[in-house]
Amino acid sequence: MYKLEEFKQLVKDFSDVADFLVIYIEEAHSTDGWSFENNVDINQHKSLEDRLSAAQILLQKEPLCPVVVDEMDNSAAIKYGALPERLFALQAGKVVYKGGRGPWDYNPMELRAFLQKIK
Template sequence: MFLQKVLLYLSTACMFCYMLGLFLMLAILQFFSPSLAKKFILRMGEKITMTQNPRFNYEDWGLTFMSLAFIKTASFHMWCVKETQTRLLLCDASLRQHCRFSAGNRALFKQLVKDFSDVADFLVIYIAEAHSTDGWAFKNNYDINQHQSLEDRLSAAQVLVQSEPLCPVVVDEMTDVTTIKYGALPERLYVLQAGKVLYKVRQVQNRQFLE
């Protein structure tokens, strides 16, 4: 247990140094050669599929990697590493355990769920805004601030519900217990069977995984 904590702190420190170095390098590149900085950032965007998102242009998100908000938000994300069972709140504010959704309530989740609805149940967990208006914000994004209350989170979740995910939508508690225990920020997809995690993927938009 002690060794695990030491390794966690060391890896976190290394990641923080990496992000700080990335921030400084991009800031220097942007100052001396904006075109080279853009090329480097676009290459990073390809890895996280940002360049494939039709909602955003480079100008909407690229320069945010050279902001202090990026350092602050990414540092917080690094602490979301533990995985275990937790409680969730339905959009009608009723309380459930996440395992309650492992059976029944079958729903279609766009094309992905259409392909696997005969063998799996789907659930969307709304946690926190990775790019809130008052945080690491992208241009041309939804105008949603960081949640200060459960009412804020439930209200923001309605934006997701309006997009008709066609499956149950739940929200995390204000203690962010699901986010922390499942390492969920900025997003993560889990495949569970009989209450056990069979597979997890950090980049939900990864087309190779979906295929």
């Protein structure tokens, strides 16, 4: 959520050259786990219904693109090494840009530079 506005600006600026998708994965900083002050109040997901409910909080922030939810086996997060967050660009089914793992290496400006090259 910290850099959601930067992500939304990417969607606005590059929707003519890219389709955007958010995959909501396991909650990295759950209230009943390792949380930060002023964090969103979300407990660790015990069921798919919990995860779907938590994804609604993100949808209320209007990410400007579709949001899907990872399965409870965390297959998408595991495949892409995305915990807690990560940016990717795919072209013809292949990863052409892989950003660093968040929160410290989550860098929407780096993805912006990549997208500007292909625009």
